[in-house]
Amino acid sequence: MKNYIKNNKTQKLWKVLPGIFISIFALIYIFNLITFSEIKEYIKTIDFISLLLAFIVMIVGIYFKSLGWWVILGKKAPIVDTFLILNIGNLLNNLLPFRAGEFGKAYMMGKKSGMGSLYIFSSIIIERFFDMLISVFLILSVFPSVLKIQNALPYTFILFFLIIMGFFILIILSKNNQKVVNWLKQKLQNNEKLEKILVPKLESFLLGLGIFKNISQFLQSFFWIILAWLFYILFLYILILQFFPTAKFWWALFLQGIISSGLAIPSVPGSIGVYEAAAIGALFFLGINKTEAAAFAIVTHGYNIFIIILIGLISFILLNIRNKRIK
Numbered sequence: 396m397k398n399y400i401k402n403n404k405t406q407k408l409w410k411v412l413p414g415i416f417i418s419i420f421a422l423i424y425i426f427n428l429i430t431f432s433e434i435k436e437y438i439k440t441i442d443f444i445s446l447l448l449a450f451i452v453m454i455v456g457i458y459f460k461s462l463g464w465w466v467i468l469g470k471k472a473p474i475v476d477t478f479l480i481l482n483i484g485n486l487l488n489n490l491l492p493f494r495a496g497e498f499g500k501a502y503m504m505g506k507k508s509g510m511g512s513l514y515i516f517s518s519i520i521i522e523r524f525f526d527m528l529i530s531v532f533l534i535l536s537v538f539p540s541v542l543k544i545q546n547a548l549p550y551t552f553i554l555f556f557l558i559i560m561g562f563f564i565l566i567i568l569s570k571n572n573q574k575v576v577n578w579l580k581q582k583l584q585n586n587e588k589l590e591k592i593l594v595p596k597l598e599s600f601l602l603g604l605g606i607f608k609n610i611s612q613f614l615q616s617f618f619w620i621i622l623a624w625l626f627y628i629l630f631l632y633i634l635i636l637q638f639f640p641t642a643k644f645w646w647a648l649f650l651q652g653i654i655s656s657g658l659a660i661p662s663v664p665g666s667i668g669v670y671e672a673a674a675i676g677a678l679f680f681l682g683i684n685k686t687e688a689a690a691f692a693i694v695t696h697g698y699n700i701f702i703i704i705l706i707g708l709i710s711f712i713l714l715n716i717r718n719k720r721i722k
Contacts, residue, residue: 421668425675428689437690441637446698449633453702456626457482463525463619467518467606472508476717479710480504486707489665489700497523503714521606525620526655528561533624533652537645569608572601627651631695638691639683646681653677670696 461478468477480503488496497519505512568575579597583590606613632647639646657673658666674692675685683691 418668421672425668425671425689425693428675428685429693433686434690434693437638438694441694445633445637449630449698450702452626452630452633453699454706456623456630457485457706459619459626460623463616463623464518464522466612466616466619467521468504468508468510468515469612471510472504476504476507476714479714479717480507482703482706482710483714485703486711489703489707492664507718518606521616522620525617526624529621529624530652530655533628533648534656537649537652566607568601569605572598575601624651634695634698635691638687638694649681650674650677665700667696 458478461474461481464481465472465474465477480500483503484496484500486496487499488494497516501512501516501519504510505515508515576594576598579594580590583593606616628647628651631651632642632644635642635647635650653676654670654673657669657676671689671692674695675688678688678691679685
């Protein structure tokens with residue numbers, strides 16, 4: 396038993412180490428580009444009203460994101476609880492490794508709503524799937540402009556078509572979920588161990604695709620999540636203008652897409668180092684020197700983390716108050 400616990404701890408350590416090393420190397424690179432005194436000088440130039448406006452825009456964006464998740468859940472939980480638990484999940488993602496906030500969200504909402512953690516986790520997978528598609532769409536739709544490629548519109552339409560086709564495939568899977576499960580069972584009938592592992596996972600995944608059976612529910616959730624992303628992009632654009640007053644709005648589209656994709660890379664909690672490296676890389680494509688890019692990345696990420704922690708802590712307190720009132 397002791398050996399099992401020891402081996403389990405060792406495995407977890409090996410999973411964490413790559414992210415730690417990546418973040419450390421990223422931070423070493425970043426702080427070779429800029430000093431703390433230079434960062435302070437950049438902060439002094441930021442307008443307080445713009446920071447306040449960006450804060451409000453971020454809160455509205457988070458609310459719209461909670462509306463998207465609420466619709467994915469079939470509106471079976473109070474929207475207030477959905478908003479508060481989403482914020483707590485974001486807080487945990489910035490404090491704990493392995494995207495622990497997603498599991499925290501599933502546990503809290505599953506317990507609060509009575510729907511169960513597995514069902515909730517399936518809805519989170521769908522929410523992340525939407526995020527991934529929007530992120531890829533942002534990058535590919537703006538990349539031709541970054542590379543100064545003319546007539547970029549056809550590429551955007553092609554990408555849009557591919558995304559729609561992907562959605563249709565998921566809709567077909569959701570409408571034929573039992574057939575798909577039966578097909579897998581038939582293929583694995585001679586391998587009972589593998590069947591016990593894979594079939595429940597497939598059933599859980601298909602359960603999360605239930606939203607695709609209801610086109611109205613699907614469109615509503617996707618609408619709110621897209622609206623949330625637009626507000627996240629507006630938040631980023633407000634801060635971009637503080638550093639680069641002549642920046643165009645599509646800069647924020649490109650930057651948001653690159654940063655969101657970069658966050659998939661292993662790192663310490665809060666994506667410290669990785670966020671900054673992704674932002675610096677994106678701004679380099681836009682012709683910004685690395686010192687200015689580093690200042691923007693550090694300040695923007697720091698402000699982002701501040702908002703998430705503040706709103707997360709407030710949400711944690713409010714959720715506990717609501718739970719005590721219900722009891």
